Amino acid sequence: MSEHSLPDFSHVLAAAGRIKPYITPTPLLQSSLLDSWLGHKVIFKAECFQRTGAFKLRGAMSVLTDLAERQQLPRRIVANSSGNHAQAVAYAAGELGIPVTIYTANSISAVKAAATEYYGAELVRCESRLEADKAVAEASRQPDTLWIPPFNHPQIIAGQGTATLEALSQTGEVDMVCAPCGGGGLLSGTLLASRALSPKAEVIGAEPTAANDAAQSLAQGKIVTLKQPPQTLADGAATPAVGDITFEFLKQLDDFYQVEEAQIAYWTQWLQHLLKVHVEPTSAMSMAAVAAWLQEQSSPKTVLVILSGGNIDQQKMQQIWAEDYLPYPPILD
Structure with missing residues (x-):
């Protein structure tokens, strides 16, 4: 499979x-209280318990194990990331004994930056995400250097799809699967696994309204790049544009929802409270889309939600809890 081809379910397997x-x-998590309030069954795939604290490790290991299998591992690895991909690539490269440099924006979460360096990576901070993207492109031109992109790569997509593969192998068929959208790697892999294992299920995505490049792209039928770095609680979805590979999968989604910042904070608080786990705003954002989708259903449904990660620093937690939403339980009208 070339770096520009579309993966299929066989690649996920x-x-x-x-x-x-x-x-x-x-693990899969559930809240009986949430189910009773919503009148539906909601199952959460808790990738916050993944090594490095997020689903991203699946994609990074997919790329490197594919190269190892073909005896094509590089001498050096570079990557660009806002945090979770950085940790994943650092950990994966360390497992295989390869030096790695990560380029990131200054806005990177402090806890994600610290973990990336702990896993052995050199961390290069840039003024913005766009500057980091330029810097990693330049670094990748060095001899025997591999650039592992955060989402727009067939083996990244295949690896991310293993989270849904694993979940649906446990749950059986469901009525809907939802995942957050940054660059679209997780959502693309989710679509591949869902179509194969639960073909009747609708697959939907969620994105911050404040970082809605994917929604704009879908509306216009072409990839749209945000002109300014987005400001959103869901930092894992703050990508300036989706990729040409992931966009092909996003166009196959059954629905796509934009989520306001207040709803991101609301669901982060409520999922932390109901599930008793540490979930990122990007993870929790999906529940706003799930709630909107459930409002339109006329019979009880079973929904699978991919909780993408759980790496949050103190500053982000303060922003999430700036207003207390727990007096207002998530009961559908």
Whole structure:
């Protein structure tokens, strides 16, 4: 499979076999109280329990184990990331003994930056995400250097799809699957696994209104790049544009929702409270889309939600809890 081809479900299955020694099978969580309030069954795939605290490790290990299998590992790895991909690439490269440099924006979460360096990566901070993207492109031109992109790569997509593969292998068929959208890698992999294992399920995505490049792209039928760095609680979805590979999958979604900042904070608070786990705003954002979708249903449904990660620093927590939303339970009208 070339770096520009579209992966299919066979690639997800192959990735699952390769990465198995390196990842943690993550649990499914449920809240009986939430289910009773909503009148539907909501199952959460808790990738916050993944090694490095997010689903991103699946994609990074997919890329490197594929290269190892073909005896094509590089001498050096570079990557660009706002945090979770940085940690994943740092950890994956360390497992295989390859030096790695990560380029990121100054706005990177402090906890994600610290973890990235702990896993052995050199961290280069840039003024913005766009500057980091330029810097990693330049670094990737060095001899025997591999650039592992955060989402727009067939093996990244295949690896991310293993989270849904794992979840649906546990749940059986469901009525809907929802995942957050940054660059679209997780959502693309989610679509591949869902179509194969639960073909009747609708697959929907969620994105911050404040970082709605994917929604604009879908509306215009072409990839739209945000002109300014987005300001959103969901920093894992603050990408300036989706990729040409992921966009092909996003166009196949059954629905796509934009989520306001207040709703992101609301669902982050409520999921932390109901599930008793540490979830990122990007993860929790999906529940706003789920609630909107459930409002339109006329019979009880079973929904799978991919909770993408759980890496949050103190500053982000203060922003999330600036207003207390727990007096207002999530009961559908």
